[in-house]
Amino acid sequence: xxxxxxxxxxxxxxxxxxxxxxxxxxxxxxxxxxxxxxxxxxxxxxxxxxxxxxxxxxxxxxxxxxxxxxxxxxxxxxxxxxxxxxxxxxxxxxxxxxxxxxxxxxxxxxxxxxxxxxxxxxxxxxxxxxxxxxxxxxxxxxxxxxxxxxxxxxxxxxxxxxxxxxxxxxxxxxxxxxxxxxxxxxxxxxxxxxxxxxxxxxxxxxxxxxxxxxxxxxxxxxxxxxxxxxxxxxxxxxxxxxxxxxxxxxxxxxxxxxxxxxxxxxxxxxxxxxxxxxxxxxxxxxxxxxxxxxxxxxxxxxxxxxxxxxxxxxxxxxxxxxxxxxxxxxxxxxxxxxxxxxxxxxxxxxxxxxxxxxxx
Numbered sequence: 001x002x003x004x005x006x007x008x009x010x011x012x013x014x015x016x017x018x019x020x021x022x023x024x025x026x027x028x029x030x031x032x033x034x035x036x037x038x039x040x041x042x043x044x045x046x047x048x049x050x051x052x053x054x055x056x057x058x059x060x061x062x063x064x065x066x067x068x069x070x071x072x073x074x075x076x077x078x079x080x081x082x083x084x085x086x087x088x089x090x091x092x093x094x095x096x097x098x099x100x101x102x103x104x105x106x107x108x109x110x111x112x113x114x115x116x117x118x119x120x121x122x123x124x125x126x127x128x129x130x131x132x133x134x135x136x137x138x139x140x141x142x143x144x145x146x147x148x149x150x151x152x153x154x155x156x157x158x159x160x161x162x163x164x165x166x167x168x169x170x171x172x173x174x175x176x177x178x179x180x181x182x183x184x185x186x187x188x189x190x191x192x193x194x195x196x197x198x199x200x201x202x203x204x205x206x207x208x209x210x211x212x213x214x215x216x217x218x219x220x221x222x223x224x225x226x227x228x229x230x231x232x233x234x235x236x237x238x239x240x241x242x243x244x245x246x247x248x249x250x251x252x253x254x255x256x257x258x259x260x261x262x263x264x265x266x267x268x269x270x271x272x273x274x275x276x277x278x279x280x281x282x283x284x285x286x287x288x289x290x291x292x293x294x295x296x297x298x299x300x301x302x303x304x305x306x307x308x309x310x311x312x313x314x315x316x317x318x319x320x321x322x323x324x325x326x327x328x329x330x331x332x333x334x335x336x337x338x339x340x341x342x343x344x345x346x347x348x349x350x351x352x353x354x355x356x357x358x359x360x
Contacts, residue, residue, distance in 0.1 A: 002304065004224065004225070004299050004302060005299055005300045005301070005302045005303070005304065005305040005309050006300075006305070006355070007296075007299065008295070008296040008297065008298065008299025008300035008302070008309065009296065009297075009299075009300035009305065009309055009312045009313055009355070010296070011292065011293065011295070011296030011299070012293040012294070012295075012296030012297040012300055012313040012316065013293075013296075013312070013313055013315055013316045013318070013319060014293075014316075014319055015289050015290070015292040015293030015296060015316075016289075016290065016293035016297075016313060016316035016319075017316035017317065017318065017319020017320045017322070017323070018289055018319060018320075018323065019286050019287075019289035019290040019292075019293060020286065020320060021286075021289075021323055021327075022282035022283070022285045022286040022289070023038065023282065023286060024328065025279075025282040027275075027278035027279055027282060028275075028278070028279050028282055028283075031273070031275045031278060031279065033274075033275050033279045034272035034273075034274075035083040035086075035087070036080070036083070036246050036249055036250060036272075037246075037272065037274050037275070037279070037283075038279065038283050038286075039076075039079060039080060039083065039242060039246060040242050040243070040246050040283075041279060041280050041282075041283020041284060041286075041287065042079075042283050042284075042286050042287035042290060043076070043238045043239045043241070043242035043243075043287060044239055044280070044283065044284050044287060045283060045284035045285060045286060045287020045288045045289075045290070045291065046235050046238040046239065046287040046288070046290060046291045046294075047235060047236050047237075047238050047239035047240075047287075048284065048287075048288070049235065049287065049288035049291045049292070050231070050232050050234075050235030050236045050238075050291060051236070053228055053231065053232045053235075053295070054232070056228060057225065057226070057228040057229055057232070059229060060228070060229050060232040060233075061232075063220075063229050064229075064232075064233050064236075065217055065218075065221060065229070065230060065233045066233075067213040067214065067216060067217035067221070067230065067233070068213070068217075068230050068231075068232070068233025068234035068235075068236075068237055069233060069234070069237040069241075070213045071210050071211070071213040071214065071230075071234045072233075072234045072235070072237035072238045072241050073237070073241050074206045074207070074209065074210050074213075075206075075207065075210055075234075075238065075241075075294075076238065076241040076242050076245050077206055077245070078202070078203045078206035078207040078210070079203070079207075080245060080246075080249060081199045081200070081202045081203045081206070082094065082098060082199070082200065082203040082207075084196075084199045085097075085098065085196055085197075085199035085200035085203060087196075088192040088193075088195060088196030088199060089192065089193075089196035089197070089200065090143065093139065093143065093196075093200075094196070094199075094200045095139055095142075095317060096135050096136050096138070096139030096140075096317070097197065097200040097201070097204065098200040098201070098203040098204040098207065099132075099135045099139075099204075099314045099317055100132040100135055100136065100204070100314075101200070101201055101203075101204020101205060101208060102204045102207050102208040102310075102311075102314050103128060103131055103132055103135070103208075103311045103314045104128065104132065104204075104208070105204060105205055105208025105209060106208045106209075106211070106310040106311050107124075107128050107307065107308060107311045107358075109208070109209060109212060110306060110307040110308070111307060113212075114215055114306075116306050116307035116360050117307075117360055118307050118308070118357060118358045118359065118360060119356070119357050119358070119359050119360070120357040123353055123357035124307075124308065124353070124354060124357045124358040126353055127308075127349075127350045127351075127352070127353030127354030127355075127357060127358060128308070128311060128350065128354055128358075129350070130346055130347075130349050130350030130353060130354075131311065131312075131314065131315060131347060131350030131351065131354055132350075133346050133350070134315070134318075134343050134344070134345075134346035134347025134348075134349070134350055135314060135315065135317050135343075135347065136343075137339060137342055137343030137346060137347075138317050138318060138321050138340065138343040138344070138347065139317065140339065140343075141321065141331060141336050141339045141340045141343060142320075142321060142324065142330075142331070144336055144339075208310075210310075211297070211298070211301050211310055214227070214230050214298065214301065215301075217230060222302060224302065225299075227298050227299060227302060228295070228298070230298060231291075231294060231295045231298040234294065234298075235291050235294065235295075250271060251267070254267050254270050254271075257270065293313070293316070296313070297309070297310055297313050300312065300313060303360060304359040304360050305355070305358070305359060305360075306360050307358055307359075307360055308354045308355065308358030308359070311354060311358070312351060312354055312355055315347050315350070315351055317347075318343075318344055318347050318348075321340060321343075321344075325337070325340065
């Protein structure tokens with residue numbers, strides 16, 4: 001079973017590096033689907049694909065654990081906060097920040113709270129640092145290629161009252177009403193930096209601790225392939241968690257939208273269009289891919305990768321960049337490709353060091 005966590009880490013890296021590809025489907029891009037609707041559709045895919053685990057591990061239903069539900073709630077909160085961070089900071093900056101925080105939090109929590117003892121602590125730490133550095137380089141390459149205006153920041157305001165700053169922030173978060181759908185990548189605004197980094201840091205903290213419930217659950221859920229039962233409990237709980245959270249967030253955004261209130265626009269009239277027919281299937285596919293990665297990540301934290309398995313999975317950004325180069329042709333130009341090569345080399349170096357010297 002020693003190979004199982006390595007296989008799980010590889011599966012997570014490939015699946016998590018690919019799960020955003022369906023979000024680029026023409027049906028979604030053309031209608032600018034609200035991120036909260038996409039979150040709900042992804043959750044449908046996560047829960048439905050979890051049912052496929054039942055034939056592979058008997059007792060998934062009878063051995064359901066609430067620790068998996070706690071983990072699912074953490075993911076829904078983390079992913080929702082991630083969407084706000086993307087809205088405020090842009091995809092590349094947000095993703096690189098929370099991936100770095102996840103890598104650090106998962107590694108540190110294993111050492112501090114669960115007393116895991118890597119084979120070589122100094123070299124394991126060097127590996128984690130290289131991994132985070134490689135992620136940052138890859139994200140920078142992505143931002144250079146996807147946002148041609150990123151090199152020119154908007155001018156700083158000469159003065160602003162707290163009220164003006166709050167209004168600007170709310171405007172940035174709430175401009176995704178049905179008549180003006182959200183843009184997921186835009187130049188950073190000064191008023192968006194602090195709340196944006198707060199959102200992605202929260203995402204990193206929550207997602208970095210997402211497998212703490214697995215460590216706290218009864219030991220049978222960490223006994224080799226028995227961990228599939230935990231993954232099932234986590235995945236099947238995702239849709240109920242999203243059904244609880246997404247309507248509350250829509251209602252909160254509506255209450256914060258002063259333009260809607262002043263225009264006496266009702267909630268249903270304000271609600272962004274769900275584009276159910278055109279966007280449900282890509283969302284479900286994305287959710288199934290994410291859940292595949294989550295299954296791999298669950299296996300990756302088994303011995304001997306207990307301390308570093310989840311940290312290794314954050315290099316999925318490397319796969320995402322490969323999609324951008326080979327399929328979507330988003331990363332072009334000699335300089336960008338050279339930077340990608342550097343980021344890939346640093347990331348792979350971090351993977352090798354962490355994967356070998358971080359074993360327990």
